[in-house]
Amino acid sequence: MTLVRAKKHLGQHFLTDKNIAAKIVDSLRPGDKYHQILEVGPGMGILSDFLLQKPGYDVHLVDIDTESYQFLQKKYPQLGSKLLNADFLEMDFAALFTGPLAIIGNFPYNISSQILFKVLDNRQQVVEVVGMFQKEVAERCSAKPGSKEYGILSVFLQAYYKVEYLFTVKAGVFNPPPKVLSAVIRLTRNEVAELGCDEKLFWQVVKAGFNQRRKTLRNAVSSLINKEKMTDEPLLELRAERLSVADFVSLTNKITAGR
Numbered sequence: 001m002t003l004v005r006a007k008k009h010l011g012q013h014f015l016t017d018k019n020i021a022a023k024i025v026d027s028l029r030p031g032d033k034y035h036q037i038l039e040v041g042p043g044m045g046i047l048s049d050f051l052l053q054k055p056g057y058d059v060h061l062v063d064i065d066t067e068s069y070q071f072l073q074k075k076y077p078q079l080g081s082k083l084l085n086a087d088f089l090e091m092d093f094a095a096l097f098t099g100p101l102a103i104i105g106n107f108p109y110n111i112s113s114q115i116l117f118k119v120l121d122n123r124q125q126v127v128e129v130v131g132m133f134q135k136e137v138a139e140r141c142s143a144k145p146g147s148k149e150y151g152i153l154s155v156f157l158q159a160y161y162k163v164e165y166l167f168t169v170k171a172g173v174f175n176p177p178p179k180v181l182s183a184v185i186r187l188t189r190n191e192v193a194e195l196g197c198d199e200k201l202f203w204q205v206v207k208a209g210f211n212q213r214r215k216t217l218r219n220a221v222s223s224l225i226n227k228e229k230m231t232d233e234p235l236l237e238l239r240a241e242r243l244s245v246a247d248f249v250s251l252t253n254k255i256t257a258g259r
Contacts, residue, residue, distance in 0.1 A: 004044050004071050006176055010064065011108030014043045015132070017173035025050040027130045027166055027186055028102055034127050036060070036097050040088045040105035040115065043068055045075055047104065052076065060096075062088050089114055093122045102128040109134045109178065116141070116153060119187070123160045129187040130166075138165055138183035145244050152210045156203070159195060159245045161187040197252040205252050209240030217243075217251070229258035 006012040015021055025047055028037070035058050042048045042061045051059045061076075062084040063069050069085035076083060084091075089111065093101070103126055107115050112133050119126050133141070136149075141157050142165040143149035157163055166184045171177040195202055205221055212220040218236035230236060235243065235251045243251065 004068050011110035013174040013176060013178045015046050015106050016175050020169060020173055021046045022050050024130060024184055034100040034102050036101040038101055038103050041108055045072055062086050089118055093125050100125060100127040104130045106132040112137050120156055127189040132182050132184050135168060135181040135183040138185045141185055145242055150241050152206055155206050155245055155248060160190060160192055162190055163187055195249050197249045198256050202252045206248055213240050225255050226258045
């Protein structure tokens with residue numbers, strides 16, 4: 001079969017190292033939590049080869065690239081309708097999958113944040129994610145409070161998932177090689193069904209705090225609070241990067257009570 005051309009506008013960098021591919025697939029830990037697995041951007045199927053060898057895995061592949069889709073149709077005719085030529089960001093998981101699923105992939109770096117927010121939007125169904133990201137993004141996802149990498153994505157993901165930085169990947173194992181280092185992370189859904197606060201306001205507080213991260217929260221979220229009723233709130237004297245998820249939940253509840 002003719003090999004697929006990597007397309008810059010799709011952010012494609014095809015992994016070529018089979019040992020790393022196997023390591024990524026082996027990082028999935030289904031147990032009895034799920035059996036449905038969706039691979040995003042399979043390209044020429046280096047991860048898919050290992051996924052399809054796993055007993056009990058109900059594997060689906062989705063690629064927006066028509067050339068990859070046609071290549072994979074020939075490579076895996078047994079997949080039938082489980083191979084999709086579609087935009088992952090537009091997928092309706094509830095319509096396509098019954099029950100929990102995991103997502104895996106060598107994700108396009110140009111839409112990595114959008115992929116993660118898609119996961120968050122479907123957090124009640126997506127119970128695990130194992131994926132390759134730009135190292136900088138992987139570090140942001142797994143960063144702890146107080147670090148310079150800690151930000152909006154860190155808080156939102158860690159509110160609902162355990163985030164683990166698994167390993168770093170050098171550029172030379174891709175074709176074409178990216179200009180950055182890469183890393184694989186694993187997200188495992190935690191037990192939090194609801195945060196215990198006004199979640200819409202929680203998102204607003206986190207975004208406002210980090211959008212002006214050099215300011216104290218009193219100044220950064222001033223438009224969201226009743227200043228007269230929150231004169232003695234110690235969390236407002238800190239910068240957003242100092243607050244844990246639990247702190248942001250607490251602050252959100254205090255803002256709600258003070259309105």
